[in-house]
Amino acid sequence: MAEIPTCRWGIVATGLISSWFVADLVLERDNPKARHVIQAIGSSSAQKGKDFAAKYCPNASPTIYGSYAEIYADPEVDCVYVGTPMSFHKKNCLDAIAAGKNVLCEKAFTINAKEAREVFDAAKKKGVYVAEAMWLRHRPMVTKFRQLLFDNNAIGNVALATSNFALPLDIPGLPATSRYKDPELGAGTLLDIGIYPLTWLILSLDSNGPQSPEDPKVIATQTHSSGVEATTSVILHYPSTGRQGVLTSTFMTEQIRGTVCRVQGSEGYIDVIGEKPSHPEYFVVYRKQSEGKFSSEKFEFPHKDQGFLFEADNTAVDIAAKKHESAIMPWKESIRVMELMDEIRRQGGTVYSQDKE
Ligand SMILES: NC(=O)C1=CN([C@@H]2O[C@H](COP(=O)(O)OP(=O)(O)OC[C@H]3O[C@@H](n4cnc5c(N)ncnc54)[C@H](OP(=O)(O)O)[C@@H]3O)[C@@H](O)[C@H]2O)C=CC1
């Protein structure tokens, strides 16, 4: 059997996303692309770290630290996974990079494009691997989706795409310390959930891919509630093709399970189906047969994890190959997504304190 890389992870923070990520990493599976070891867990409290390990990786024996700094200093850690609220991503990444660590950092990568540039500049100087954990882009489903759209012209000329992410929250009723309520922690729909519909539109409308993407024109509006950006609507318009898309995100209403992205072309349409845009399950290609009649073909991509192993494997393989960037989410693409979100926020009137630094 061919040798597969091993990645020893240092997990920074013990919140929701770290629990999802770690639970996937420790799953037994056939034909893995990489081996993952939960080497260390860093938390604001060692007790939280211990409780987290007992619950989410009971068969692993990570070193538990009551600080993040100790993770960065641990020579047994190959890659730091950053699962803190967005406003800490820049500092966590910079600290890890300064210690010579590779990093996989949750979305949104930072609060704004300026912060993202700082992180990647530091990674370049230090010669380490850094990638944004935009797990959606790493799914095999996305590769097939784009192949059908742009290599096979499965629905003819792509014209339009739509995607919405709704997460119902009682913002006034949340504790002031919640990352969904405190703008100092990056609260707001766009950076938290709108980034997924934005990603679906980029994937659906731009055939170029992340190495040479086209910048769309942006028309955006945002609504605020209790000082938090609570609804965003954006039109993207790609000048070279005339393709357009509409994306929305809101904390004010429920997600309706079903179509999380629809892309329409001259010869049919594709519906991506799932619980929410971050959790697509399968897609269906509808090909026009005659006026108003479509054939349908379902594309399924079963996997027993929640979907985090794709990005973890990609990171492990990239690091073993001594790469510094992911081809799926290269540095310039993370910066460009942050720039698009900066522009959406500029038009929508959402300002974070980091924008004034
Ligand atoms: N890919 C995905 O599907 C998802 C991604 N995310 C992303 O992950 C990140 C974290 O989100 P999530 O896990 O939901 O957040 P949580 O609030 O559940 O957890 C964040 C953790 O960060 C640490 N932390 C450090 N400082 C603070 C602070 N001042 N306030 C709160 N927490 C702090 C805490 O861990 P400790 O005390 O152990 O140090 C805390 O448990 C965000 O960037 C979010 O966008 C979130 C959900 C899903």
Ligand SMILES: O=C1OC[C@@H](O)[C@H](O)[C@H]1O
């Ligand atoms: O990334 C995410 O996806 C799932 C959402 O529930 C969560 O708020 C968000 O951070």
